[in-house]
Amino acid sequence: MTETITRLKNELRKAVVGQERMIEGLLIGLLCEGHILIEGVPGLAKTTTVNALSRALGLDFKRIQFTPDLLPSDIIGAQIYNPQDHSFSIKKGPLFTNLLLADEINRAPAKVQSALLEVMQERQVTIADETFALKKPFLVMATQNPIEQEGVYALPEAQLDRFMMKLVVTHNSEEEELEIIRKGARKAFGNVDQVVDKEEIFALQEVLERLHIDPEVEHYIVTLVTATRDPARFGLEALTKELRYGVSPRASIDLYKAAKAKAFLRGNDHVTPADIGMVIHDVFRHRIVLSYEARAKGITSDEVITRIVETVPIP
Amino acid sequence: MKLSLGSLLLLLLLPWQLYAEDFVFRVTVNTTHPYLKAPVHLAIDLNQTNHDIVLFYKFALKPSDMYRIEQIDGKHDDTLYRAHHHYDYILYPLKEGKINIAFTMIKRITDEQKLAYSASGDRDDFKKLQTKDMPVALPPVILDVKPLPQGTKLIGDFTLSVEIPQRSVKAYEPIPLNMTIEGEGYPPLLDPLIPKIEGVTRFFQKPQVEKYPTKAGIGYRVHYTLALSAEHTFTLPEVTIPAFDPDKNRRYALTIPSAAFTVTKEDVNTLVDTIDTPPPYRISWEWLYILGEWLMIFGAGFVSGRLWRWQRIYTPRSIHPLVAKIDAARDKKTLLRVLMAHDAHRFAPLIEKIDKDLYDTRQQTLKSLKQEAKELLK
Secondary structure (H helix, E strand, C coil), X not given: CHHHHHHHHHHHHHHCCCCHHHHHHHHHHHHHCCEEEEEXXXXXXXXXXXXXXXXXXXXXXXXXXXXXXXXXXXXXXXXXXXXCCCEXXXXXXXXXXXXXXXXXXXXXXXHHHHHHHHHHHHCEXXXXXXXXXXXXXXXEEEEECCCCCCCCCCCCHHHHHCEEEEEECCCCCHHHHHHHHHHHHHCCCCCCCCCCCHHHHHHHHHHHXXXXXXXXXXXXXHHHHHHHHCHHHHCCHHHHHHEEECCCHHHHHHHHHHHHHHHHHCCCCEECHHHHHHHHHHHHCCCCEECHHHHHHCCCHHHHHHHHHHHCCCC | CCCCHHHHHHHHHCCEEEEECXXXXXXXXXXXXXXXXXXXEEEEEEEECCXXXXXXXEEEECCCCCEEEEEEEEEEECCCCCCEEEEEEEEEECCCEEEEECXXXXXXXXXXXXXXXXXXXXXXXXXXXXXXXXXXXXXCEEEEEECCCCCCCEEEEEEEEEECCCCEEECCCCEEEEXXXXXXXXXXXXXXXXXXXXXXXXXXXXCEEEEEECCCCEEEEEEEEEEEEECCCEEECCEEEEEEECCCCEEXXXXXXXXXXXXXXXXXXXXXXXXXXXXXCCCXXXXXXXXXXXXXXXXXXXXXXXXXXXXXXXXXXXXXXXXXXXXXXXXXHHHHHHHHHHHCCCCHHHHHHHHHHHHHHCCCCHHHHHHHHHHHHC
């Protein structure tokens, strides 16, 4: 099974240089059927990577550029009146796809973001009085730009919680940057071909479900989650003032699934604390709500997670 | 006294009157041969003779530096067709010899109708009385002014009173003197009233002049307030003021009596103002302190700059906090926690190695794992 993953990664490398963390995060999302929020400055191949993934998987791919004047009907679809036979027909929106790239999601107003809530959680769309189930797999990969603050709408906590992971994309290393400019100048980025089909993905998901996880490791996950809610219990009294809300139960589930996927991607048949440690930042960082004091001090949720991981003993 | 022809003529004209058109002008003087600065009573009457017109007068004595005038009375009777004005003046001749006392006179003719019209106005609709104004040339009154006796300082009938409330004082303490000259005649203003005295300082105040009416004209009461100050005992000499009474044609003198003043010496030290007196002069070395302060500030700045440079050169680089944490890890699990917490992606190969070592092979030593972690940090 790891051979399928290797093949997929190699195909993606034709279009994307570096960005291993993002690719691995997307694969975890794919294997766990979890939505991914990607944050990074412009030009870090966020859209390219998602595009390449959809091609390599041979999945249906749609992209929505979120803008302030976007309406819910623009993404979910609408009923259209047919004057010839005086009937209404359903025009499905771009949500009816396997991979949905919601580009610059924080530029859309709250009502459009809310329209995504049902889709992301229930994987179904309601237009007028009809509800349509979306085809499997269905993944939302949203991007947002952290630099611009003008004319953006912060995503509500409820919606952020529906994203399995938030990946923070950073700039490439110098070697990778050199390769990018060489390939870019020669137009040497290869075409991405389909190397994996849907059935193989479903098979991988089934394998993932069977992956063993020790009760002690499960308990470790619960302890980490509890530490975000009640840090004083773990000798982290200083965090009490900095944390307003800990992570939700959905975070526990996502961390559990993400750790399994990470173990699978590493080629293991069981989950170890290291798997959890490798994904915990991505799973927790958008779910922890910091207090005003913490934000005033410039403390980030990543720093809080770091202190929790450092403190909570591993089994 | 010999009378000249002119003087004789003037005597014949006293009182004299001028029959002008529409009115008669009558002047009465008590004397045409006054002494210099001696008061002359001058009475003027204006009587309407033409009773068919409404007549008003505008009369005044022309001011001159040859005499000084004080009006002491006046009666204006503007009865229609019978206007009568009477003026009383006291005149003081200021020049010897013949002087002319000139007048200005305007005759104002109107009628009842115009008068009624002007009276019909009010504050907001003032109606000026329409008159026909005609200047009338009145002949001057000529006075032959006689000189005063030699040395005369006061002209008139005056008395002097002197008040010296204190005759024994301390050195430089002021000795007040109050003197009053009172009577009828030319205003008794003398300057200085007291002559210079050796070793005595005189302080004068502007004399306070009071004027009061008398049967003959005007009386004057002049208060002199002055002070003397001296270091030693002294005597104010007797001061004689020669005066002349022109009415009685007699000379007399007013005398400020001699007065002795006892001045006792005051201890000079008690006179020194110990509160407001500036401190005695001494050389100020304040500039040296200021210079020293500035040099110290400069030196401190210079040394601080040097210290910062030395510190930058000699201070060892601080240890990376993660290295400290790696060093502090007592077991592999702790090391794994530290690496997972800080940068799982960066340390991914080492994390996998520790993970494998912890739960499988157990071949690596903690020291070697720490060393590997530090190398990954470089």
